[in-house]
Amino acid sequence: MAHFVGPREHVADFRNDILSILINRGNDHSRDEMLRIVDELPKEKWLKLRLIQAQKVARQKLWIPPRALEIILLTGNDEGRLIYNGEQLLEVIRTSLEKIERKLHGNTPEVFLLWNDLGDKKFKPRTENEFSDYVKQRLEDDLTGRGVILNREVEIRRSFGSYPGERTDIQVEAVLKNERGNYDNITVVIEVKGNWNNNVSQALETQLVNRYLKEEKNKYGIYLVGWFESELWDKEDPRYKKANSIKKYELEAILSEQTRKCSTHSLKVMHYIMNLEY
Known part of the structure; x- marks a missing residue:
């Protein structure tokens, strides 16, 4: 009317x-x-x-339809993936972290590589940087060596933060060159912590999100915690007491809430606690 x-x-x-x-x-x-x-x-x-x-x-x-060559590559690679956005890259990296964890405790376990043998049946964890280097190498083996990502060139590197000597741990960059010669880059920042770190329950938000994602204008991040635990851990190691100040299930609950809080319309964050028990 x-x-x-x-x-x-x-x-x-x-x-x-x-x-x-x-x-x-x-x-x-x-x-x-x-x-x-x-x-x-x-x-x-x-x-x-x-x-x-x-x-x-x-x-x-x-939606970008896969090209004929990409379809052919998919049929020949059961684990092959086509990556068109950051959420897909996050999921591929999470799957790769799960593979790394299984390898650490598999038929030929590698978890001993992340513990220093002090003799007299005493051990202590390697440093956060050494743990991060191990993860970087295994990510390279999986994502680049085995060609899991089919439609992008993948580069995995350690990088330095905005403060002298600071390492922002691992960056995974997936690059796609389109028909016009332009490059589409997707970057995921992986912040690595040992469970003894004083800020392990806060750094997902204070460091990964507020510094490495927001300041550097990245949109995708993974907060990776190495959960070191062993009856043979040398009690004289100052990290031992710190690591035992919080339970794994307590940290999981804290990080789950932070992940929910920090994942917004412009940022996508996930966390992963990797079992490094020896």
Whole structure:
């Protein structure tokens, strides 16, 4: 029915038009903005329906069909993966970390490599940097040596932070060169800690997220904790008492909450506690 359109209706139409524009753009930025709006207005239930619509449009517009060569490569590699976004790269790295953990405790266990033999049946863990170097090497073996990622060149490196001598641990970069000669880079930062670290229960947020992700404008991160435990751990090692100040299930609960809190529309974070019991 025809009627006079008042200021309130004009405002409502303007609001709906903005959302429609965001939805129909169907790119990463518009989808992230819809996520941000939903996060800012959690009580507006109807916005969640518009978010679902925005995600559907984005999937349709952003989907890149695999090329014939990639399909052929997939058929010849049971573990091969095609990586088109950061979430997919995070999952591939998580799977690789699971493989590393199984190898540490497998038929020919390697976990002894991460413990120093002091003699007299006494051992102590290797340093965080040595643990990080081990993980980097095994990630290279899996992701680059075995060609798990089929459609991108993968580089895994140790890097330095913004403070003198500081190492930000491991960066996994997956690069795709498109037909126009442009490069699409996806980077995942892996922050590594031993369970004796004084900040093990806070550094996911204070270090990985607030420093390495937000400051460096990266969007994807993994917080990796090496859980060292052994009856043969030398009690004179000052790290022994620190490591026993928190239980594994307690740390898991803390990190799960931090992961939920820090994973937003613009950042994706996961954690992994690796069993290094000897």
